[in-house]
Amino acid sequence: MSTIVLSITVLSITERGGSLGWASAAACIFATALGGVRWLRVAQREHYLPDSASRFALRWWGATTPNLPVALVALAGLALAARWPVTALAPAVVVALGPLGLGLKGRTSPLRWTRRLRTLAIVWAVLQGAVAAVGFLTGFAAVICCAGALAVPALVDMSCVLTAPIERRLADKYVKRATERLRRVNPKVVAITGSYGKTSTKGYVAHLLSGSMTVVASPASFNNRAGLARAVNEHLVDGTDVFVAEMGTYGRGEIAELCSWMKPDVAVITAIGPVHLERFKTEEKIVEAKSEILESAGCCVLVVDDPRLAALADRCDEAHGSGTKRVLRVSGLGPEPSVDVFVVEGPDGLEVRAHGEEIAGPVEVAARPGNVACAVAVALELGVSATEVAKRLGALPVAPHRLEAQMSPGGFVVLDDTYNSNPAGARAALAALAGAARDEGRRVVVTPGMVELGPRQREENERFAAQVAQSPADLVVIGRTNRRALTRGFGAAGSLVLVAHRDQAVAWVREQLGPGDAVLYENDVPDQYP
Amino acid sequence: MSTATSITAKVAVVFGGPSPEHDVSILTGLQAARELVRDGRETTGLYWSKTGAFHRVVPTLEALDFLEGVPRGAEELRLAAGPEGGFVAVSSRLGRSRPLAIDVVVNCCHGGPGEDGSLQGAFDLAGVSYTGPSMAGAALGMDKLAFAGVVAAAGLPALPRVLLEPETRETGFAGPYIVKPRFGGSSIGVEVVEDIATATARLAANPHLRNGAVLEPYRPDLFDLNVAVRTWPELSLSAIERPLRSEESSEILGYADKYVGGEGMASAPRELPATLAAPVEKAIAELARDLTARCALRGITRIDFLSDGEALFVNEINTVPGSLARYLWVDPAVSFIELLDAMIEEAAGRPTAHRSTVGADGSVLRSAGGIAAKLG
Numbered sequence: 001m002s003t004i005v006l007s008i009t010v011l012s013i014t015e016r017g018g019s020l021g022w023a024s025a026a027a028c029i030f031a032t033a034l035g036g037v038r039w040l041r042v043a044q045r046e047h048y049l050p051d052s053a054s055r056f057a058l059r060w061w062g063a064t065t066p067n068l069p070v071a072l073v074a075l076a077g078l079a080l081a082a083r084w085p086v087t088a089l090a091p092a093v094v095v096a097l098g099p100l101g102l103g104l105k106g107r108t109s110p111l112r113w114t115r116r117l118r119t120l121a122i123v124w125a126v127l128q129g130a131v132a133a134v135g136f137l138t139g140f141a142a143v144i145c146c147a148g149a150l151a152v153p154a155l156v157d158m159s160c161v162l163t164a165p166i167e168r169r170l171a172d173k174y175v176k177r178a179t180e181r182l183r184r185v186n187p188k189v190v191a192i193t194g195s196y197g198k199t200s201t202k203g204y205v206a207h208l209l210s211g212s213m214t215v216v217a218s219p220a221s222f223n224n225r226a227g228l229a230r231a232v233n234e235h236l237v238d239g240t241d242v243f244v245a246e247m248g249t250y251g252r253g254e255i256a257e258l259c260s261w262m263k264p265d266v267a268v269i270t271a272i273g274p275v276h277l278e279r280f281k282t283e284e285k286i287v288e289a290k291s292e293i294l295e296s297a298g299c300c301v302l303v304v305d306d307p308r309l310a311a312l313a314d315r316c317d318e319a320h321g322s323g324t325k326r327v328l329r330v331s332g333l334g335p336e337p338s339v340d341v342f343v344v345e346g347p348d349g350l351e352v353r354a355h356g357e358e359i360a361g362p363v364e365v366a367a368r369p370g371n372v373a374c375a376v377a378v379a380l381e382l383g384v385s386a387t388e389v390a391k392r393l394g395a396l397p398v399a400p401h402r403l404e405a406q407m408s409p410g411g412f413v414v415l416d417d418t419y420n421s422n423p424a425g426a427r428a429a430l431a432a433l434a435g436a437a438r439d440e441g442r443r444v445v446v447t448p449g450m451v452e453l454g455p456r457q458r459e460e461n462e463r464f465a466a467q468v469a470q471s472p473a474d475l476v477v478i479g480r481t482n483r484r485a486l487t488r489g490f491g492a493a494g495s496l497v498l499v500a501h502r503d504q505a506v507a508w509v510r511e512q513l514g515p516g517d518a519v520l521y522e523n524d525v526p527d528q529y530p
Numbered sequence: 531m532s533t534a535t536s537i538t539a540k541v542a543v544v545f546g547g548p549s550p551e552h553d554v555s556i557l558t559g560l561q562a563a564r565e566l567v568r569d570g571r572e573t574t575g576l577y578w579s580k581t582g583a584f585h586r587v588v589p590t591l592e593a594l595d596f597l598e599g600v601p602r603g604a605e606e607l608r609l610a611a612g613p614e615g616g617f618v619a620v621s622s623r624l625g626r627s628r629p630l631a632i633d634v635v636v637n638c639c640h641g642g643p644g645e646d647g648s649l650q651g652a653f654d655l656a657g658v659s660y661t662g663p664s665m666a667g668a669a670l671g672m673d674k675l676a677f678a679g680v681v682a683a684a685g686l687p688a689l690p691r692v693l694l695e696p697e698t699r700e701t702g703f704a705g706p707y708i709v710k711p712r713f714g715g716s717s718i719g720v721e722v723v724e725d726i727a728t729a730t731a732r733l734a735a736n737p738h739l740r741n742g743a744v745l746e747p748y749r750p751d752l753f754d755l756n757v758a759v760r761t762w763p764e765l766s767l768s769a770i771e772r773p774l775r776s777e778e779s780s781e782i783l784g785y786a787d788k789y790v791g792g793e794g795m796a797s798a799p800r801e802l803p804a805t806l807a808a809p810v811e812k813a814i815a816e817l818a819r820d821l822t823a824r825c826a827l828r829g830i831t832r833i834d835f836l837s838d839g840e841a842l843f844v845n846e847i848n849t850v851p852g853s854l855a856r857y858l859w860v861d862p863a864v865s866f867i868e869l870l871d872a873m874i875e876e877a878a879g880r881p882t883a884h885r886s887t888v889g890a891d892g893s894v895l896r897s898a899g900g901i902a903a904k905l906g
Contacts, residue, residue, distance in 0.1 A: 114602075181581065214737045219598055234599035237548050237580050241737070388735065 021085035021142040025135065028088055028145035031096035032128055035152035038104050040121055041111040042528045043156050047224075048120065048167075049250065049279070050160045056528055057153035060099035064480050064530045067099040078146050085142030095149040101480075101500075101530055108527040116167060124159040131155070171226045178232035179261040185236050187216070187243040189262055190378055193255060193293050194270030194303075195286060196422050197371045198223075201270050202246045203397045204367065204375030211392050212384055213241035223248035225258060232262070242382065249289050250279050256292040266381055267297035268374050272306050273422045277454035287312065299326040301377045303370045305333045328377045332370030341377040343369040352393065354380055360390040366405075367396050368428075405436060411515030413437065418524035423460045426450065426522055430464075430471055437518035443473035444513065446505045447522040449482025451529060458485040465489030473520075476505045480530040539633040539874055541566055542617075543589065544576040544660075546596075547649070549642025550718045550738075551852075552580055556596050558853050559638035562870060563589035566636075569867045574632065576617065577604060578639060578649075584609055584617060586630070615656030634877040635660040636870065637829075637850055641716055645850045646672035654883035661873040662829035663849035664882035670825055671849035674744050675712050677825070681844050684824060686817060688844045689836065694743040696730055703747050709733075712742035722748050752836040752843070755804060758855035759818050760830045760869065762876035767818055768858035770811060772804035803861055806839075813842050821847065828880065829873050830855050 039053040046052030061071040077090035105111055128148055135144030148155075182189075190205055192198045199220050206217040218231040223246040236243055245262060249255050269290050272283060280286045287308050294300045294316055304310035316327045331342040341354040348362035350369055354376055365372075372393070379389050406414045413436040417429040430445070437443045445468045449461040465486040468475050476497040477486045483498060490496055499505045502524065509519050543566065545559020546552050559575070566573040567589050575587035577600065585604035595601040606620040607630070616629025635653065637660050643649050647669035653660045663671060670676055678691040690703050693712070701707075709729050711719045719738025723729045726745075733739050758768035806814075818833050825831075825847060832851035836843045848855075854873075856866045898904070 210737075212735050212737060221598075230599060234579050234581055234583075238582070 018085075024081070024085045024088040024092070025132075025141035025145040027092040028095075028142070028149045029132060031092040031094075032132075032145070032149045032152060034097075034104065035095045035149060036121070036124060036128070036156070037111065038102060039153045039156045040117060040124065041104075041106055042102075042153075043120065043160055044111065044114075044117050045106075045109055045526055045528045047250070048116070048160050048163075050164065051157055052160070053153035053156040055278075057099075059481075060102055060530050064099065064101065067101075070094055070098055070100070074150060078143070078150060081143040081146050082140070088142045088146035091146050091150055095152065099530075103527065106527055107501075116163075119166065120156075120159050120163050123162050124156055127155045127159060128152070167226075171229065174229040174233060175225065175261060178229040181232050181236055182243075182262060185238055185240055185243075187236065187240045188265045188382060190242060190244045190266045190268065190382075191247050191259065191262070191264035191293050191297070192244065192268040192270065192374075193247045193249065193290050194268070195273035195275040195290075196425060197270035197368060197374075198246050198248075198268075200367065200398075201268065201371040201374045202244050204372060205244050205268075205378045207395070207397055208375050208379035208389055208392050209242055209244075209382060209384060211388055213382075214239060215242045215244060216240045217244040218246050220246070222246075225254070228258060228262060247293060249292075250276060252285070252289045253292070255289060256295065259293060259296050264293060264297040266299045266301060266378050267293040268301040268378060269293065269309055269312070270303055270371060270374055271424075272308055273424060274453050274456055274460065275422050276452050277456060278452050279454075281454060283308075297325070299328065299381050301328045301330055301374050301381075303332065303374060304329040304336070304339060305331050305370060326381070328381065330370070330373035330377045332368060332373050341373045341380070343373040343376065345369055350393075352376055352390075354386070357386070359386050360393050363393045365394065365396045366398050372396070405432075408510075408513075410510055410513060412441075412513040413518040415518065415520040418521050423450065423453075423464065426464050427467060429520055429522055430467055430473075433473060433518055433520040434471055436520075438516035441516035441518060442513060443471065443517070444476060444509060444519045445473050445522055446476040446478065446502075446509060446519060447486070448478040448502075448525045448529065449486050450523055451481060451525050457482070461485035462489030466491070469493035476508060478502050478505050479525070481525065537571070537871075539878065540572050540574070540631050541634050541636060541874060542574040542576045542630070542632045543636045543638055544578055544584075544644070544649075545638040546578040546580070547639040547642055547644040548578075548580050548582050549640060549644060550714070551641035551716050553596075554716075554852055555638055555640045555644065557593060558640065560591060560593060561853060561856075561866075562636055562638055565866045566870060574630065576607070576635065577601070578644065586617075586619075609652055609656055609658075611652065611655040613657065616658055633659065634874045636873065636877075637662040638854065640848075640850050640852060641714065645848075646713060650882065657883075659877045659881065661877045663831070664826060664828055667826035667828055668849050671831070671847045672713050674710060674714075674846060675742070677846065678744070680824060681821075684820070686820065686844050687842055689746050689749065691744050691746045694729055694733065694739075694745040696733055698726060698730055698745070701726065701745055706748040708746045708748045709736075709739065710744050710746065711738045712744050714738065749836065751838050753838070754845070755806070755810075755814065755835040755837050755842075756832055756855075756858070757814055757818050757835075758830055758832045758851065758858040759822055759827060760872060761822060761828055762872045762880070765819060765822055767815055768855065768864075769803035769861040770806060770814055771858055772801040772806075774799040774801060802858070810837060810840065810842055817842070817844055828882070829876065830869060832858070 042056045043053050061067050074091040074094040077087045081088035131148035132145050135141040192202050202217050206215045209215045216235050216237060218228055222228055222231040228245055247255050247258050272287050274283060291312055300316055302309045302313045304313055313327050313329050316325060328340045329338055331339045334344055335342055343350050343352050346362050349364040350372055351362055352359040359376060376389055408414045415429060415433055415436055433443055453460050461482045462485045465475060466489040469490050472494055474495045475490050476499060477483050478499055487496065497508060513519060543559050543563040545555045547555060563573055563575050573589040575589040577585045577587045579600055584607040585600055586607055587601055587604045591601055607617045608620050610616060610618050617632065618627055618629050635658055637644065639645060639649060645668055647665040650665040650668050654665060675693055678688060681688045692701050694709060706722060706724050707729055709721045709723055709732055719736055721732055723732060729745055733743055754773050756771045756773065760766055814835060821833060830851065832848040832855045834845040836845045856869055859869060
């Protein structure tokens with residue numbers, strides 16, 4: 001036994017590269033620490049999903065110049081380090097400083113040392129320490145520490161996997177408390193999901209109900225398990241009649257789990273679109289995941305403008321017969337015989353009809369008809385009178401950052417659609433831009449393109465840029481994430497400007513545009529995107 | 531004017547609470563806490579969440595820290611009643627741990643249970659000293675019907691105010707009317723209606739009127755006049771304020787006029803001191819002094835009047851007014867810290883809970899005999 005300990009000790013103090021090897025190993029460990037901060041932040045921004053750091057590392061190192069050649073140099077350094085430990089210094093420098101453009105602390109969304117991040121950082125440090133220990137014990141400290149430094153994103157991801165059960169256990173406590181609170185306050189629960197439009201719809205539902213009942217709506221960013229538990233624990237006041245919950249999902253089973261302790265009385269699916277497609281792979285899987293919300297609800301509201309949701313409505317009817325589950329089909333397009341509530345955009349505003357009767361004449365409000373239709377259906381279902389609905393429709397709260405038109409000090413119109421990340425929304429925004437400028441005015445679209453569209457990202461961005469060129473408008477492309485696709489789609493039609501950051505785009509717009517012109521800021525992506 | 535008591539006292543500022551005025555209360559509480567910290571007092575923030583949980587928070591937080599709910603780093607507390615009562619950390623084992631060392635709680639909770647006597651009653655049972663109204667004073671101030679009854683019984687000038695019930699058909703005064711929630715500290719839920727039928731219809735529709743409503747004549751010719759009263763070190767009155775409505779068209783001084791934008795009540799549009807005829811000013815002072823004893827006022831109370839420039843009517847009292855009515859003390863000027871000091875001293879020097887067991891000397895027990903025999 002003592003011989004083994006002794007031999008390990010002997011091994012551990014030998015480094016094949018000698019003092020240069022020690023120095024290289026130390027440099028790699030230092031670089032690892034810096035790289036750790038960088039990729040931990042990316043993991044935090046990407047909701048600690050277990051492959052986020054690696055995915056973004058590939059995106060940064062693989063797709064952006066000059067990061068790609070630099071990455072190749074680093075890999076070469078690693079390969080040579082087995083023979084000449086001093087070459088490990090090259091990867092060390094690369095890991096410490098790169099990828100170029102991805103800051104250490106973050107520009108748009110800084111690193112926040114929350115309890116969860118601290119836990120993750122500790123687990124990650126233990127993993128990195130284990131890797132380094134292997135290096136020291138085997139006498140290959142330089143090369144193994146170098147490999148460890150290059151593997152930071154992978155080890156960050158591994159830590160996300162390892163901490164997931166811990167986080168779940170911690171959240172259980174709050175979920176249990178929330179379950180108890182829901183039982184005590186006993187509100188009707190309206191659960192809303194959808195690829196987009198759920199936050200707006202939630203606001204509309206709360207607004208339509210709040211004239212005649214006490215309503216609490218979950219705050220915008222509280223749409224997952226931990227968030228909704230917190231919303232209930234901290235916001236669901238005694239005596240609340242209706243709780244309006246926004247439910248988001250990154251995968252199958254998540255919404256079903258939410259509904260197991262927060263049973264919806266009314267469930268709403270606003271729309272299906274290629275959002276988070278990177279995670280879901282196909283839109284069919286998105287439909288499946290979202291449809292979990294319908295399972296235990298007494299009443300389902302579905303926007304049947306999407307044939308997949310129409311099919312879902314039919315499936316609900318078949319599975320449950322007509323007595324047990326009410327299925328309300330709503331539409332933002334037009335009157336179909338089977339539709340219960342429809343809202344159409346007339347010349348003077350939105351026209352609302354429900355169950356064959358006109359609810360409200362033209363209402364001048366900047367809201368998407370489909371979302372309004374959902375909200376009206378929910379309000380009527382929960383017993384709000386048609387006159388009350390009509391009365392409140394005029395003052396629907398339009399959420400900030402959702403296509404708000406403002407007059408800039410420079411005299412041009414600014415359309416802010418920076419909270420958007422889907423093709424349909426972008427198209428609608430482009431249509432709004434056409435009407436915002438004067439006939440002879442200049443139109444400009446500023447965008448980093450759409451993200452999280454998975455395999456369809458390139459195609460969708462190309463298509464959007466082509467639509468911009470046709471509309472016609474000039475295009476300012478921010479960053480590198482979608483630069484190639486947008487440039488290709490835009491073609492040579494109008495003027496194309498490439499900038500690195502949003503600030504530069506804003507400065508360019510201020511300088512170039514004047515009275516009668518209009519600019520559309522379409523989508524905004526945080527700085528973990530190249 | 532600060533004396534040893536208020537300077538050395540361990541002060542906690544409680545704010546928030548399950549009330550429509552939760553957010554405004556956070557503003558008042560943060561202002562008070564910041565002022566105490568600025569003056570070097572040992573200060574604890576006590577955030578009372580919308581769902582009724584107490585939390586110890588840093589006293590120098592900003593309003594935005596509360597935007598999503600309980601701020602980061604908050605420690606949950608429980609309010610324990612009983613002889614060794616007080617605020618106890620939830621994480622420590624109840625019964626074993628001692629409550630936080632707090633001498634006085636500065637109550638900044640507007641509306642709901644923080645201003646209707648509930649919190650006051652709980653504090654009394656827990657042996658916690660607090661500023662502002664006692665349980666009885668708070669309960670009376672929050673009940674618009676009971677308050678109107680006290681004012682009417684004393685023969686003080688007021689507009690008629692009656693209970694509005696679904697079967698109400700006749701009030702004895704003509705419309706248009708104002709419908710107000712019977713219990714409620716702000717203008718939330720207040721509506722102007724043309725006739726009684728509309729008023730009773732609103733009873734079912736308006737969720738704020740569910741716990742009772744009162745009906746008053748709507749008098750657009752009258753304007754508001756407010757004055758603050760403080761009861762320590764002696765009864766004194768602030769300058770008189772005439773709040774201004776944001777638009778000519780707005781029917782009543784709304785919640786948004788008072789609170790939206792700026793730092794709460796302290797930044798609402800107003801005329802201060804209001805230019806008033808001498809008799810009106812004198813009448814306000816007399817009525818304020820009369821109401822102080824009549825309504826068991828304590829701490830700083832804002833009394834709201836209605837007037838057309840000559841006639842004067844008592845409207846309502848706010849026993850935990852927005853921003854603690856600090857902005858009204860301009861003539862003579864009293865600083866915020868001076869106001870807080872006086873309230874803290876009063877909290878320590880003028881207890882709210884008066885218990886007595888005189889007469890419970892055991893004689894009844896001795897002569898009682900068996901309980902079963904009493905049940906017969």
